[in-house]
Amino acid sequence: MDYHEAKELQERWGDQACDHPSFTDKYLFGSKTGDFVCEQCGQFFTQRQKAQRARSKESPRLDKLLEQNAVIKDRLAVLNKHKAELTQISTSSTSIDPYIQQQENLIKFADQLIQEMGVG
Numbered sequence: 001m002d003y004h005e006a007k008e009l010q011e012r013w014g015d016q017a018c019d020h021p022s023f024t025d026k027y028l029f030g031s032k033t034g035d036f037v038c039e040q041c042g043q044f045f046t047q048r049q050k051a052q053r054a055r056s057k058e059s060p061r062l063d064k065l066l067e068q069n070a071v072i073k074d075r076l077a078v079l080n081k082h083k084a085e086l087t088q089i090s091t092s093s094t095s096i097d098p099y100i101q102q103q104e105n106l107i108k109f110a111d112q113l114i115q116e117m118g119v120g
């Protein structure tokens, strides 16, 4: 698919989610660029990104784990950004106690995984 065609497709597709069901070669001025285009949404992928997608399709649990990690990181950033508000709710109620407990478990599990991988 030509670069400009892909750009048009991207605009038509907009912000909708896409599971990128199929890829085609990306062309610029009539020649292959070595990159790929999602035939549904027009998004560009490098060879490496395409291979990574194939790998994560083979191990959906790993994909899920990494996705959750990203979400957690995002939420923690919000919590850290609003420490003042967090201080308020932590003194006025016990609502963060179970959260602390869960985090302790999470840290424990992460430590276990790191040990198993032998990278810690």
Ligand SMILES: [Zn+2]
Residues within 6 Å of the ligand: 018, 019, 020, 021, 038, 039, 040, 041, 042, 043
């Ligand atoms: Zn797509």
